[in-house]
Amino acid sequence: MNSTAPQQSVLSEAQLMSIVSSAQEAIITIDQSQRIVLFNPAAERIFGCPAASAIGESLSRFIPERFRAAHIEHVARFGSTLAGKRPMGPQRLLFGLRADGAEFPIEASISSAHDGAGKLLTVVLRDATAFVAAQEALLRSHEALRNLSANLQQVREEEQMRIARELHDDLGQQLTALKMDVSFIEQALVAYPDAAELRGRAHAMRRLIDATVASVRRIAADLRPTLLDDLGLVSAIDWLLNDFARRYGIAVESTIEVDDDHFSNCAATALFRIVQEALTNVARHAQASAITLQLYRRGERCVLRIQDNGRGRDTSAEPGQRSFGLLGIRERAHGLGGEVTIESAAGQGFAIEAVFPEASLVGGEASR
Template sequence: MLAAGSSPSPAAPPPGRAREGMSAYRGAWLAALATAAVVLVITAVAASLVRARLLDAAQERFVTLSAHVTADLRRELVICTEAMRGASGFIASQQSPAGAPPSADAWDRYIARLALEDAQPCLRTLGFAQASGDAFAAPPETPIARLSLLWPLHASAGADGIGTDPETRNALLRAANTAQIALAMRPAHDEESSSDVPRPRVDAFFPVYRDAPPPSQPAERRASLAGFIVARLDTEYLFASVAARTPRTGLEVVAGSPSRVLYPPAETPANLPLPTAFFRRTDVLRFGGETFALTYATRDPSLTAAAEFGTNAFAGSGCAAALAAGAGVLLFGRRRVAPFSDAGARARRSSSTPNEARLMAIVRSSPEAIITIDEAQRIVLFNPMAEQLFRCAATEAIGGPIERFIPERFREAHKAHIEQFGATAAGDRRMGPHRVLTGLRADGEEFPIEASITQFADGEGRKFYTVMLHDATARIEAENELKRSREALRKLSANLQTVREDEKTRIARELHDDLGQQLTALKMDLSSAQQTLEGTPGVAPSALAQLQSMRRLIDSTVASARRIAADLRPVMLDDLGLRPAIEWLINDFTTRYGIEVERRIEPAAFDFSREGATALFRIVQEALTNVALHAEAKHVSVALAVESGRCLLRVADDGRGATTEEVEGRAGNSFGLLGIRERVHLLGGTVSIETAADRGFILTVMLPLAAIQQEEALP
């Protein structure tokens, strides 16, 4: 047997002794089964945790993929908006003083320059509808505007009227009041659809005003209304072209009230998202006053392949470990059967020898190294995997001390650990506080190992310890490589943020200085030309009116350039410092969203480094953006102070708070918080979040002054 030192069995054991032997025999089997069951339960729990973690990682990849598709759709719709905005500017610049639109030839030349047939696949038609009088005061059955220009066909002036159906009329009123693009969705007529089932028709409208920039009040905008840029969007082609980039992911788009399915086409049911998909997610895209619900679903097996493989591999290793542990306990428990009668012993040996042979075969074929020692910590079992792990033959190891395979500096601690474990009633446990120990090969090489230990006693009360060992070198190296790659990614992220800030600064400066100066010079030249023409006899009043319209358009362009430059990077952040930049940001936030902001910004004379000022400004900007998008708050407080060698930034609101998934970054829309954490980590600071449902959101950032202070200002 495995444990040495058994006493010889008596010639004729008494019946009571035989019954004790049978009881010990059954006890050995029960102990082996219990050990194997415990290992299997632990393996099942660990395998389920591993599978859940791998499925979470697959879900995150799917969320990222669907977010990219949503971003592509938003970008395509913005391109269509810019095309309509440009057409609006063209119509406004070409109108006569009487309000007549440009000629069909001028419209043809403008469309030819745009090359819409190649550049804008989602625009099926593009035209201009002229409003007459107070169009919105007319009866509902009266058209709001008359279509006078249309690409690719020309309609005669006033041939077609728009705005007689409720959907279109509401969209036109919304566009006129907001000076923004508006969508109208309604069922298409049979002749407008190429399929047997008519698809919803999506029309887009962009207002054209006689005044530039348009008035600020809705009533004044309606009074200044000249007409609408009218476009029909080919949404079926748009969604199909974007969905084709992810062929293994199904896409369903629903919009309008009542809800209408825009994609996939009704005649191709095979493209519908599968009801038993592995992953499903719904994004919301708001455009033109309408809300698009984008549902993504996939059954791509490549997303779950890692989870299936990892779970199966973990379960297989656990089953092997359970068999090995049970075999070790059974083999040494059988020693209790030895001191019985010769006949009974022979009968029991004859019946148990095949079982022992099978158990020894399991131990020898186990993928884990198995070593058994006695109370004197001498080796009595050394399986082939242990030979391979420690590069030592079993004949050399058995009978020797276990200390041979432990580095000298750990031997005393290991001896005390075994003695303490033997004094307890515990059946098994992990060895080492961090579950990773250091082993010593026969050739003197040290290596990391993971170990678990089990103790049992034979029939004579002697204790034995079975240790299962696993070489952890590969796992430790993988963890170190993961740490190195994580640090490399963080350095890359920091570099990308720096490059992006530099690029934003460069673009903002060029917009503010170069483009702004050129537009100012252009306005001065235009004013000079206008003054010259006003004093020249025979100049048509329409030419002077067109020059005045051009001046207003230049003013609007200058204002847009300044706003874009400020959004990219406020010039005052580099010129005046952090505090004025944050004050401007808070004032702009209050103006845009009407939310009251209480501020307490103390370090007025503090010298921040460029990187520190940029990080704090971007953190405040991201926090206020989250408040505007998600918080539904009525009051916000921003505090910035320097105390005890640290810089404290606190942004709090009284909004709806956030869920645990949103805070921990698992909801798919919390990239802002992730960016804040990365910025703070690069500066050696900490981020804390306090939130609960309907109890507001508090973001607190602590940064060391040494990381954000100017070098010349350091003590």
């Protein structure tokens, strides 16, 4: 039995070395003075350095100079604890240094063990170049999509402005001229006692034209209220709130402590659309009887807060649901460097708050 123990020990050591040699991750073992005592083939490939040249060298040889002091301290601190294994770095992403001087990102973990000579530390690391490149590509793609979204919103605003003007000016003027002609015919038929039926039809036509003119004005205002361009953001929000209260019978209370001179055309349009979308969400989903709107300064920031007393929403219970309205609000806010937060719970109403750097709301043309 005693004769088989050394054989098992040798076998176990051979198996361990085979695993270390065939591992895809780089494995580096250092002693208490942070000198390399093991440098597997994967480490040779990753760092471009043969094991014969690495063994006996300080681990700092494979760390960029600007990180060496912090890394040496980190490894030493770990070596003095009883921790068995943990990731290296607060975000598990560090940087290595190849033999040719090139830096590259790595993911690494460190573990400790004891042998007859003392404590050994083993670092297992993986080249994260592809992962970082994929992350950067994803961020670029995300930013490109946001830029595309912002551009599409701008194109949409310009198209809505054009259509609203054509509805208000061209179609509105034509309907007004038609109404005048019908009114003339209606008055002319007064001289003909036998034309009572025709007068009645002319009168009905005039009323239909009046209703059509009102519809055209409403549609044009929904597309792009002339108040926003003529009188500024504050007047446009007041009109929007009054129209909302009239349409849906929901009480509205507003506190606006800013003036139009603080908003560029772009900012005024974005804030108006955020308010418009928030009110649409209230009308569709909230089942509310009252809302409050606040627009004010907080230091060097501008705050827009809209809150209702409706049924609210348990956001934790609906992880799969997405609101494109809220997504649009977030994107518009992001375009101005703002952040959106939502406060809601089932039965406790819904509040949306957008906070913007005041500097991002000014600049360019004023809103009027």
